[in-house]
Amino acid sequence: MSLYTNRQWFYVKRPEGRVGAEHYELRETPMDEELAINEVLVEQRFISVDPYMRIQQAERNTYDLPHPLGIVQRAATVGQVLQSNSSQFKPGDWVLGYSGWQTLAKCHISELQKLDPELAPVSTALGVLGMPGRTAWFGLMEAGRPRAGDTLLVSGAAGAVGSLVAQFGKKAGCKVIGIAGGPAKCEYLINRLKLDGAVDYRAFSTTAALAQELERVTGGWDVYFDNVGGWITDAVMPLLKLRARAVICGAIAQYDGGLDQPDLGPRFLQHMLFKRATIQGILARDFTHRMEELRAAVGPWVKSGEVFLDETIVEGFDQLPEALNSLFEGANTGKLLVKV
Ligand SMILES: NC(=O)c1ccc[n+]([C@@H]2O[C@H](COP(=O)([O-])OP(=O)(O)OC[C@H]3O[C@@H](n4cnc5c(N)ncnc54)[C@H](OP(=O)(O)O)[C@@H]3O)[C@@H](O)[C@H]2O)c1
Structure with missing residues (x-):
């Protein structure tokens, strides 16, 4: 019997106009916890909602192909390792990934970046340091x-x-x-x-x-x-x-x-x-390979508090589609995140 249940928001219908819950389906799936070598099981803590998601919902190509229907909504995520089959990650480690709108994800370690909560609040990996x-x-x-x-x-x-x-x-x-x-x-x-x-x-x-x-x-x-x-x-x-x-x-x-x-x-x-x-x-x-430069320039301001780090946190995994919609209502100041 499976120990875990994964909750996932599947993107199932292209919006015309405003996006909302009707364009998504919430599904619960038992998660088999067997891990391949160098795989870890991650439980998400913060899930990002971003305006680009709405661009990718358009039928036409932009700087990317349209987001396919019938898969979990893609998104950047910050979570903690629950189980690990890698010597490089242990349970409790904080990680940045691109696991989408789901509460759990099995990831190969190459898909993850370890975060140090001592250096900066982990949610900044989806904001000022992301x-x-x-x-x-x-x-x-x-x-x-x-x-x-x-x-x-x-x-x-x-x-x-x-x-x-x-x-x-x-x-x-x-x-x-x-x-x-x-x-x-x-x-x-x-x-x-x-x-x-x-x-x-x-x-x-x-x-x-x-x-x-x-x-x-x-x-x-x-x-x-x-x-x-x-x-x-x-x-x-x-x-x-x-x-x-x-x-x-x-x-x-x-x-x-x-x-x-x-x-x-x-x-x-x-x-x-x-x-x-x-x-x-x-x-x-285009600047992904230059994150070190960003951290060197901006990291000290984050640490000293010279840059005001604002986040609007929406509580609850169920709120994800509504949170995405709220970007278009201007409900947020700073980075809008959903706390799982
Ligand atoms: N080029 C890139 O690589 C890149 C990367 C990240 C983001 N972006 C773009 O940068 C922009 C901001 O992204 P973000 O993540 O920082 O989002 P955000 O600014 O935190 O949230 C969106 C904000 O847009 C404003 N807005 C919504 N509908 C509007 C409308 N019809 N007219 C005018 N303002 C409207 C709202 O503020 P008000 O209450 O002030 O209206 C809302 O709070 C987006 O266009 C996004 O696509 C581009």
Whole structure:
């Protein structure tokens, strides 16, 4: 008889528009605990929900193939070893993996990275010292090329990537303005993240009105770190300064349906010409081999508390689909995680 039961969220239906529980099926499967050589059984503690999951639910190819139907939702995970058939891992060890939305996973040790809870809270492997941190750091430093005195404008500024970009920008000596939804998030940007300004995009109903406010608050931007796309970016783009750099990181405003529509919006390329500006898309996976650099640069700030590590934790494995949906409602500040 099996000792363990695995609980798994299978991705079974492609959403049109918003994703929710109806696109998933929760299944319980007995887990045979036999381990092959160099295999370990991991019990997940934190499971990541990320906007890219919604991109991969689209039928068309993007930077990746669509997520297949009928398999466990793919996701990064942090868990603890329950049983081990490897001399390199012992029960209780904390590990980062990509095991998806399931409570248990048998993994070959090559699929896991051991975490040291003494160095940093283990959940940071899914945040500042993981994929979102890598995106923020390399996206800003390599594509944004911030200089002291630059004006850095960040959309999605209260989220996982945005809140880090904003803080890294302050460290680089930039004047940082964040765009976020709602007065509470703007208050958070000013008082928690100590930004120089904040704009609540939800207070504006037209691109022109938002652009006017952004111009008033920023006086134009040298670096724009774009996490959201859509009409917010339409309002931002013409406000670029000479030799400005636009970093295209995400377009969450277009993920729940918009990616399948033709791109609409003002033509901004003439502004790139007039201002000799650059625009660059960036992808976290292109920097996976440079995690040591990230840890060296950002690790000390994490340890000293100089970077504010924000997490929104949703309790309960059953909440995973709803937690994914909540990213599109703006329910989170910092990194959204589900605690199993
Ligand atoms: N290029 C890469 O390798 C890479 C890696 C990681 C993430 N990303 C992208 O970066 C962006 C942020 O990701 P994250 O993980 O840090 O998520 P996040 O910012 O923590 O969460 C998403 C946030 O997006 C905002 N949002 C949702 N719908 C919106 C809409 N229609 N218009 C404007 N804002 C909206 C919400 O904040 P408000 O309340 O402020 O609206 C929400 O809290 C996403 O676009 C993601 O795809 C890219």
